[in-house]
Amino acid sequence: GTTPYIVVGGPCVNSVAAGLLGNPADCTTGFLEGKAKIKFFAEQNALLVAGYSAKDTQGASRVLAEYKTYKADLVGTEVEVVIKMRHF
Numbered sequence: 197g198t199t200p201y202i203v204v205g206g207p208c209v210n211s212v213a214a215g216l217l218g219n220p221a222d223c224t225t226g227f228l229e230g231k232a233k234i235k236f237f238a239e240q241n242a243l244l245v246a247g248y249s250a251k252d253t254q255g256a257s258r259v260l261a262e263y264k265t266y267k268a269d270l271v272g273t274e275v276e277v278v279i280k281m282r283h284f
Contacts, residue, residue, distance in 0.1 A: 198241065205253055206246035213246055224248065232256035235274040247279065255279040 207214035208223035216237050217226070227233070232247030234256055245260055247253040256277040259266050269275065 200241045200243075202243045202245065204245045204257060205250075206248070209250075210246070212242075213244055216240060216242060216244055227252075230279050232277040232279060233274060234260055234270070234277060238273070247277070252277075252279050 203210060203212045203216060205213055206223065206227060207217050207220060214220070214223065220226070227246070227248040229248045230252065232252040232255055233244065235244045235246075236242070237244065243260075245253060245256050247256055256279075259270075259277050263270060
């Protein structure tokens with residue numbers, strides 16, 4: 197709680213994320229394919245960046261990395277990021 201940290205990855209792959217989310221029995225609880233979360237846990241002084249899959253987590257990480265672009269959408273303690281598939 198005294199040192200701020202950023203936790204990347206959902207509870208299926210990251211034990212710290214699992215702890216923040218209450219160690220759910222089903223690690224996919226609360227996550228849907230194609231979506232991710234950026235969530236602040238004030239008591240733990242932690243920011244979680246996690247998605248259903250690695251690709252979803254990566255998308256949310258990019259939103260956070262480009263916060264100036266998405267600043268108006270990054271409001272509150274939890275934001276859902278919808279990952280749009282690109283076809284080349």
